[in-house]
Amino acid sequence: MKPFLVFISLSFLFTASAQTPLDIVNAVDLDSMYLTLQEFSGETATTVGGELVVILSRGQANNDLAADYLVEQFNTMNTLSVNDQAFNANGRNIVATQLGKVNPDDIYIICAHYDSVADYCADDNASGVAAVLEIARILSTQCMENTLVYALWDEEEIGLLGADYYATLAQANGATILGVLNIDMMGYDGDNDNDFDIDVRPIANSIGIKDDLLSLLADYEFNLNANVVNPGTPASDHSKFWNKGYSAVLVGESWANDDQTPYYHSSGDRLNTLDLPYYHELSKLIMSYMVSKGGLLPIDNSVTTTATQLTSNFENGTYQWFDCNTNLPLAGQVGQTFSPEAEGSYSVEVTLGSCIEFSDCIEFTTLGVEEFNLLSAVKIYPNPAMSTLNIEHPLIEGMILTLFSIDGKKLIEKAISKKLTKIDISKFSKGVYLIQLTQGSNNFSQQIVIHK
């Protein structure tokens, strides 16, 4: 190896696929919720049990079709376990659970009632149901630290019976429910002022939930204005959790400002009376709460490769390297970094708690003699350099040159077609830089020093 070669690498760098909380919040899709609203408030036909049906009624004695629809929706979300919880002759809570990967006993509940007083009832409360289903659809694809429960209650309208049954059972079982976010009527904004209510009482950490929602409102700059109502109304399912000493709030359109739907508890409560941008924004706020309290665990499953090593880019996990050709784990290869003894195709399994991610299979090639000769023919001079850098590559065509600062910032990127390329470096300040030449999947890197 020539003395000026500081290091050589063949890189196959896979970029991280992990999603941020902001990505998750922005994934809340109005079209997806609108479709659910149409189907669940009887505006369009849908398929339940393989039959084309219209879900017109969600009255307590007549809402099995609605309940079956919800079971089918949750069942499309692979990671959820669905509990069709019958609690009296007609009552069925539909509850889907996503077990936390780190703290399975710490539970956050997002909930809405699905029964109704009249036909349609888009605002009360297909709006809450569609938001819960959308949040479940998105979060069920993610690894979360804490357990999330997506609960759709029955018989709210005749005395909060479904929520009472669940809360009573939870308390009897000593369930650690850390927060209940109940959404009931969240689609109406008659005066377009984007006001909404948070109904709260000083019970357990309920005030803390309200504070978290206000912080998220500011952090994400949602186009919404909160009215905090304390003491909040007990007239929805969250109060059954208050009664058992659990932390809970109600979020919905603004009764405090007398801006609730004028079609309340009537068949005039139709989808076309809802303010969809307002509804979308409120759903995103609720998602921001669930993703923040749920604790997103973005396991970065990317791997960095050098000439001699593969390294998982995820810190603080446990690791098992696999041979992709046999699909077998490699005995003893359980470090964040793995030094293959032979060329091959390798993958790493990264585990955090009970959350597991695999990297892609990485083709690991040791630097062959031929490639070494090609790369070693590259000459970069002078080093140190003052104003001009010369790059010669007599043998290799079609290279891309990239100049990086020492902290990884890309300063120059250009295709080199000539056998001798001169790069003007006079504008760069004194220091250490990295030059990378790329041809196909081959990288050649060298540090250079610029002095003045």
Ligand SMILES: [Zn+2]
């Ligand atoms: Zn309601």
